[in-house]
Amino acid sequence: MTGLMRRWLAHAIFALAAFATPLLLSGNRYFAFIAGITFFSVLWATGMNLLYGYTGLMPLMFGGIAGISAYVTIGLSANGWSFWLAMLVGSVAASLVGIVLGLPALRLRGFYFTLCSLVIQTVITLAFVYFVNLTNGDVGISHIPLPELPGGRQLAGTAYELVLATIAVIGVVVLTVIVESSFGRRLTAIREDDGLAETLGINVTRQKLAAFFVASLFASVGGALYAPYVGFISPRSFDVLLSLNIWVMVAFGGRGTIWGPVIGAVILAPVPFVLQDYYTIKDVVYGLLIIGVVVLLPGGIVGGVKRKGRADAPAAVAKQAAPVR
Amino acid sequence: MTLLNAQRISMQFGGLIALRDVDMRQVAGETLGMIGPNGSGKTTFVNVITGHLTPQRGEVHFDDISLLGRKPFQIAAAGLTRTYQAVRVFSELTVQENIATALVDAARPLDSDGVAETTEWLELRHRLDARAGSLTLYEQRRLEVLMRLVQRPKLLMLDEPVGGLSSTEVRATIDLLSELKARCTLFVIEHTMKVIRELADRVVVLLAGEKIADGPPAEVLADQRVVEKYLGSADA
Numbered sequence: 235m236t237g238l239m240r241r242w243l244a245h246a247i248f249a250l251a252a253f254a255t256p257l258l259l260s261g262n263r264y265f266a267f268i269a270g271i272t273f274f275s276v277l278w279a280t281g282m283n284l285l286y287g288y289t290g291l292m293p294l295m296f297g298g299i300a301g302i303s304a305y306v307t308i309g310l311s312a313n314g315w316s317f318w319l320a321m322l323v324g325s326v327a328a329s330l331v332g333i334v335l336g337l338p339a340l341r342l343r344g345f346y347f348t349l350c351s352l353v354i355q356t357v358i359t360l361a362f363v364y365f366v367n368l369t370n371g372d373v374g375i376s377h378i379p380l381p382e383l384p385g386g387r388q389l390a391g392t393a394y395e396l397v398l399a400t401i402a403v404i405g406v407v408v409l410t411v412i413v414e415s416s417f418g419r420r421l422t423a424i425r426e427d428d429g430l431a432e433t434l435g436i437n438v439t440r441q442k443l444a445a446f447f448v449a450s451l452f453a454s455v456g457g458a459l460y461a462p463y464v465g466f467i468s469p470r471s472f473d474v475l476l477s478l479n480i481w482v483m484v485a486f487g488g489r490g491t492i493w494g495p496v497i498g499a500v501i502l503a504p505v506p507f508v509l510q511d512y513y514t515i516k517d518v519v520y521g522l523l524i525i526g527v528v529v530l531l532p533g534g535i536v537g538g539v540k541r542k543g544r545a546d547a548p549a550a551v552a553k554q555a556a557p558v559r
Numbered sequence: 560m561t562l563l564n565a566q567r568i569s570m571q572f573g574g575l576i577a578l579r580d581v582d583m584r585q586v587a588g589e590t591l592g593m594i595g596p597n598g599s600g601k602t603t604f605v606n607v608i609t610g611h612l613t614p615q616r617g618e619v620h621f622d623d624i625s626l627l628g629r630k631p632f633q634i635a636a637a638g639l640t641r642t643y644q645a646v647r648v649f650s651e652l653t654v655q656e657n658i659a660t661a662l663v664d665a666a667r668p669l670d671s672d673g674v675a676e677t678t679e680w681l682e683l684r685h686r687l688d689a690r691a692g693s694l695t696l697y698e699q700r701r702l703e704v705l706m707r708l709v710q711r712p713k714l715l716m717l718d719e720p721v722g723g724l725s726s727t728e729v730r731a732t733i734d735l736l737s738e739l740k741a742r743c744t745l746f747v748i749e750h751t752m753k754v755i756r757e758l759a760d761r762v763v764v765l766l767a768g769e770k771i772a773d774g775p776p777a778e779v780l781a782d783q784r785v786v787e788k789y790l791g792s793a794d795a
Contacts, residue, residue: 416663416664419656419659419660419663420660420663420664422649422652422656422660423649423660423663426649426650426651426652427647427649429611429647430643430647430648430649431660432630432631432632432635433609433631433632433635433640433641434632434635434640434660434661434663434664434665434706434710435632435635435636435664435665435666435710436632436660436663436664437630437632437664438632
């Protein structure tokens, strides 16, 4: 096997599985829909991974950025724009907002930035409720038309899920390319010690803002496609719970690894559907899952496996004994 | 040729005067030592020069460009870099990754042969795949220096390079640093007088934020004021 093939083997398998799933499930709209939602989760978890896993910033306004993009895209489409142009404008606009909302990260680190992002998310949600003219407030927007394809047909059903699969695959490939590039190296350096990174000549401000732009693109492309897919959006669709759900997927699967958040999303995104009949305990289960992840799997599934692999090697025993920061 | 020229640097934190009108000049190739009791402003001085702090007053010129108002990454690009008193490496990354990170935005990076040669010289080649956090303190100190050297700095400011090392390691570090003098200009903050005596061409003494002596080590270390205020009778 050539190096190139080995390097992209996992991606090829993932792409095959992603494209096969909607085709295999095309007979059952409900299952196909769960697959569609899972693709959104993969895309979003991968985007948040860039910030949370590789840059060390936990952005709880991630859902809000997806929402801004969704509302802008739907608003423009309703005014006669083609969906695809509206999505482009909406995504870029929301990502630019993402840069502005990332500005506190230039001063705040770790937990303090997370707290700040929580406040930002809350303000975004309140804005969605407040600007009734644009968002229809708490009532939300329903009967969102499906995107039109060239030739007048609508993107619907299995074709829609194939588009989502494509976006999810592109997202994972983009993250991989970033992580292996010098941009990714700079972000990892910032995660590890941003002061040292700056001393070594890295423009920390610029890199952080670039990370916010790229991660926000993941959020906003997902948000724009989410609205017509589900057909209904409200401020609740993009509140802090969405951000937290994505965060759990990233943490559960293993932040700072390419595949951890993908695995986290594939495992966790269908859970609410599975638990639908047990809605009284759904939140309890989810809460326990979050606590379990934080306590038992600080490195997530993939992180845990990696650590075990290292611990098996004799040279790594000393590392395990070293105090955890 | 004057490499670093700091004039009338004053830095105040609230009511505390950390530096008061400190002048300092360093020519290329000259190894400058800075000594002084804890809290006398040595690290603050390095922080000002490398852009981590903005002084209330003063001017800093490096290689004929003004450094004030520039950020640490820009100052690094100009060829002035520093290490920290408490060792700082990317401990979760491997030694190799640490080196690669130092190269990623280096303005004048060493070529790969140079990097390999420097890694060999600092005896870190067999540790390339080790996680930096798993290295011994002495290895981490060498990695810190390596990460600066691959950027080919014109001036390297070392903040207590032998802090926490054993006497054998101190000896070895002094030998390394004397060889390093041939590669770039050094500025060394130290409490260990042996380091200053053996390495420095000139010594500056800070006391409570003011420069009280400046001259060749033999002269400065015998200075009555320096002995009284800092060295005490034991070391002198």
